Amino acid sequence: MQTPSGDNQLPDHEAAALARASATELSRLLAQQPDSDRARVQLDGTDLVLPRQALALLRDLLGEMAQGNAVTIVPTHAELTTQEAADILNVSRPHLVKLLERGELPFSKVGTHRRIRYQDLLAYKAERDRTSQEALDALTEQAQDLDMGY
Numbered sequence: 103m104q105t106p107s108g109d110n111q112l113p114d115h116e117a118a119a120l121a122r123a124s125a126t127e128l129s130r131l132l133a134q135q136p137d138s139d140r141a142r143v144q145l146d147g148t149d150l151v152l153p154r155q156a157l158a159l160l161r162d163l164l165g166e167m168a169q170g171n172a173v174t175i176v177p178t179h180a181e182l183t184t185q186e187a188a189d190i191l192n193v194s195r196p197h198l199v200k201l202l203e204r205g206e207l208p209f210s211k212v213g214t215h216r217r218i219r220y221q222d223l224l225a226y227k228a229e230r231d232r233t234s235q236e237a238l239d240a241l242t243e244q245a246q247d248l249d250m251g252y
Contacts, residue, residue: 112172176220181210181217
């Protein structure tokens, strides 16, 4: 896999404020021009033409930066190492390996190294998040039934 784009540093206050203003303006422009499939952008006197999908991605990236988050771009077809996948799931690498060995998450092997497709990892994460939310909802309902003050 190629090195992820960006330097993975958290944006400082000034960068976050600039990102917030830019994301707001870009969102407004995209909403005003729903049929536009490209945009002309000028950077240091050079005109660039960007597809709408790139502008939408830029808006989302700016939104994350505005919240103070570092951003990494990963192609959906990319294959991740076990450490990269563990970092995305916020679990330890040994725990991720156990998930792989139990068949809870598909993977392939390149030599002796396990690789996880990014889109498979996202599907697993979405299902895990959905299951967690259902459990929280059930606990909340139970607490309300028992009049626990929640």
